[in-house]
Amino acid sequence: MHRLAKLDLAYVWHPFTQMRDWLQREPIVITSGRGARLRDVHGREYLDANASIWTNLHGHRHPNINAAIRRQLGSLAHSSALGFANEPASLLAEQLVRVANPRRAAPRSAAAPAVAQTVLRNPRLPKVFFSDDGSTALEVAIKQAYEFARRTGHSRRPRFLSLAGAYHGDTVGAVSVGHIDLFHKTYGSLLFKSDAVMAPFCYRCPFNRARPERADAREYRRCHWECVAKVEQRFDAQRRRDNPYAAMIVEPRMQGSAGMVPQPDGWLRQVAAIVRGHGAQLIADEVMTGLGRTNDPASGLLFACHHEGVQPDFLALAKGLTGGYLPMAATLTTQAVFDAFLGDYAEFKTFFHGHSFTGNQLGAAAALANLELLRGATSVKTRRRLAAALRASLASLWDLPNVGDIRQVGLVVGVELVRDWRTRAPFDLRDRVGIRVCEAMARRGVLTRPIGNVIVLMPPYCTTPAQAEQIVAVLRAGIVETLGGAG
Numbered sequence: 001m002h003r004l005a006k007l008d009l010a011y012v013w014h015p016f017t018q019m020r021d022w023l024q025r026e027p028i029v030i031t032s033g034r035g036a037r038l039r040d041v042h043g044r045e046y047l048d049a050n051a052s053i054w055t056n057l058h059g060h061r062h063p064n065i066n067a068a069i070r071r072q073l074g075s076l077a078h079s080s081a082l083g084f085a086n087e088p089a090s091l092l093a094e095q096l097v098r099v100a101n102p103r104r105a106a107p108r109s110a111a112a113p114a115v116a117q118t119v120l121r122n123p124r125l126p127k128v129f130f131s132d133d134g135s136t137a138l139e140v141a142i143k144q145a146y147e148f149a150r151r152t153g154h155s156r157r158p159r160f161l162s163l164a165g166a167y168h169g170d171t172v173g174a175v176s177v178g179h180i181d182l183f184h185k186t187y188g189s190l191l192f193k194s195d196a197v198m199a200p201f202c203y204r205c206p207f208n209r210a211r212p213e214r215a216d217a218r219e220y221r222r223c224h225w226e227c228v229a230k231v232e233q234r235f236d237a238q239r240r241r242d243n244p245y246a247a248m249i250v251e252p253r254m255q256g257s258a259g260m261v262p263q264p265d266g267w268l269r270q271v272a273a274i275v276r277g278h279g280a281q282l283i284a285d286e287v288m289t290g291l292g293r294t295n296d297p298a299s300g301l302l303f304a305c306h307h308e309g310v311q312p313d314f315l316a317l318a319k320g321l322t323g324g325y326l327p328m329a330a331t332l333t334t335q336a337v338f339d340a341f342l343g344d345y346a347e348f349k350t351f352f353h354g355h356s357f358t359g360n361q362l363g364a365a366a367a368l369a370n371l372e373l374l375r376g377a378t379s380v381k382t383r384r385r386l387a388a389a390l391r392a393s394l395a396s397l398w399d400l401p402n403v404g405d406i407r408q409v410g411l412v413v414g415v416e417l418v419r420d421w422r423t424r425a426p427f428d429l430r431d432r433v434g435i436r437v438c439e440a441m442a443r444r445g446v447l448t449r450p451i452g453n454v455i456v457l458m459p460p461y462c463t464t465p466a467q468a469e470q471i472v473a474v475l476r477a478g479i480v481e482t483l484g485g486a487g
């Protein structure tokens, strides 16, 4: 066993990992990477099919991001945002406000109406609060929304609504608005109370009267938008209790850790109208969906909510913000929220929250380089090409009887494995089907991580069509090895 693997087994406790299983075998120790590839200590190469847990956008060791970090290192790695401003953080905040308030939005269509024209002198999300990761980006949004609801008199005991199956991070506030029992139940007594409402999960929706087909369930669903009615009912019920919801938190277009659960077009728009109608705030968790992951590259949009013409009151970003290089997050919000924290010093209306590395220069420099790449013609072309290549290759999986649903939104894919596609009967989690398929894929040179029985594909944008084909072929081989062949 490699020396570094031994050290890992001796000392490191890995996240979301049953360490007893981990300790049974030599771990893959990653030493380097380039583009979509990673290399381990034995010189084996892998395709990074989940972009290093959904963070990497343009590939590893991208020359522009490397250069930006090196340049910044030449002047300073870090100074505190408590009491001081700095150059890259100021520039980044300006750029984030620019991309979060697009002047021109998606081409107008029934499914994706244009975002209201927004002039940059009067953007709807003009303020940026920096933090460190997805959880803290959500923590900031939750705390600001909480206090905003109290200070404006909207709610005395602010309460939050989020989607069934939601995951918004692992800090206590973010866990409080999460609804994955496996992760969250243990900490129940530590958490503040929040409510869950039905998620629009067409494949497993009790209101979808369609029988399973060999297509994405959103395409053949037969329903009456009962999931939207449930949101309305929740808001109405909470208002009758004389304590309207302060905010609703959603991952627009696709819930990630819930199992790559995509929303049918139109869901977000209808839900946003309900939230607004009840005077609540809309918190968009775009930690996974944002920065070009889920948008049509030709639209020029970078955030999932804009695809539906929805502008939230809070936009939480992390993961890909630095291109997947450094931990940095941002929570964008409105002037109204910002103003609710203004006052004479002695009123103590300050937002008493912050982290040592808030606005870190290296992270901000990487993020600026990332945004520049995202706006470039090359990125638009490669994202478009990759989405098409994935779509074409994935179609080949429908002949496998254990493939129940293939869910793709832009460059995010979830392939749900089931006992039999005709019944949608799920595998017991204890069978570790997703884990076993991913282990079989790793042996064939493709790295990803499952969510239960859902295999996630979320490659870096620089992944070539040939590499995308290889990823899907390896997924197929992994499924066949684990569960048997085509039916």
Ligand SMILES: Cc1ncc(COP(=O)(O)O)c(C=O)c1O
Binding pocket: 133, 134, 135, 136, 138, 167, 168, 169, 170, 251, 256, 257, 285, 286, 287, 288, 318, 319
């Ligand atoms: C949608 C979403 N929100 C928040 C988080 C938490 O981000 P982090 O792991 O950076 O704290 C994640 C992480 O997977 C996520 O997918």
